[in-house]
Amino acid sequence: MKIPLAHIHVRAAERPEGYVEDVLSKGRVDGDFLEIDDVAYAGLVEKYQGGVLFPEPTLRDVLVNASTALARFIKAGCPVLSQEDIHRRSAVCTGKHEARPCSEWSTDGLYAHCALCGCSKLKMWLATEKCPLGKWPC
Ligand code: SF4
Numbered sequence: 001m002k003i004p005l006a007h008i009h010v011r012a013a014e015r016p017e018g019y020v021e022d023v024l025s026k027g028r029v030d031g032d033f034l035e036i037d038d039v040a041y042a043g044l045v046e047k048y049q050g051g052v053l054f055p056e057p058t059l060r061d062v063l064v065n066a067s068t069a070l071a072r073f074i075k076a077g078c079p080v081l082s083q084e085d086i087h088r089r090s091a092v093c094t095g096k097h098e099a100r101p102c103s104e105w106s107t108d109g110l111y112a113h114c115a116l117c118g119c120s121k122l123k124m125w126l127a128t129e130k131c132p133l134g135k136w137p138c
Contacts, residue, residue: 002033004103057118072128079127089124089136
């Protein structure tokens, strides 16, 4: 299986020191991904969580994130980006305009979304939002 390196670094914030080095030592880095076999992956799941190692946001997480983003947007006076800036953000996430899609962009499930925050393309319109990996600014 292939795990985006960005996922590993984001999860490190919730894991003990040495987590990234431990996970990387169990596989082989290939570009933006860690290739890891099923046995090694299962060992990491057992060691760090006893469950899913790299879960996507739950429905609750998505609703909390969306509510927080909406509150931030309203408090700031509802600032919306220009069409040019929205297209620029969209290109980074979805890979349109001949760019590669972000490894976190997912078209699985009910709607296309960022697998890190669970947000849809709507987030790209809001000037108060930013990419959790800093790939596009606020
Ligand atoms: S918001 Fe950031 S991390 Fe999420 S898909 Fe877009 S570029 Fe990737």
